[in-house]
Amino acid sequence: MSESEKIEIENITSPGRVTRVDKAKYLAMETAYLSVLPKAAPGITSAEAKQRLLPLLPQDLFPGGAKAGWWLKAAQLNLEAKGRVVRQDTKPLRFHLA
Numbered sequence: 001m002s003e004s005e006k007i008e009i010e011n012i013t014s015p016g017r018v019t020r021v022d023k024a025k026y027l028a029m030e031t032a033y034l035s036v037l038p039k040a041a042p043g044i045t046s047a048e049a050k051q052r053l054l055p056l057l058p059q060d061l062f063p064g065g066a067k068a069g070w071w072l073k074a075a076q077l078n079l080e081a082k083g084r085v086v087r088q089d090t091k092p093l094r095f096h097l098a
Helices: 022-034 045-056 067-079
Strands: 006-010 019-022 083-088 093-098
Touching: 006 022, 019 022, 019 067, 022 045, 022 067, 045 067, 067 083
Parallel strands: none
Antiparallel strands: 006 019, 083 093
């Protein structure tokens, strides 16, 4: 069995640190996440984003939405680190496109 193709992602809370993750799962989540985020404040919460993107995820990668929460957080932190997503200083946290 061959190892799946990997991609390096960043974490805004750990600058300079990269993590290697499954490329297909990450890109599927990133695409879905970016498609549901609004373009401006006030943005949406992670729970709202997850609810909106679950139907967009490929079932072969995320059967029944399995592990979607972890992958959503990974995409959100990576996209924040790259300046493509903005975190609003609210409770609960809200996010929108940069």
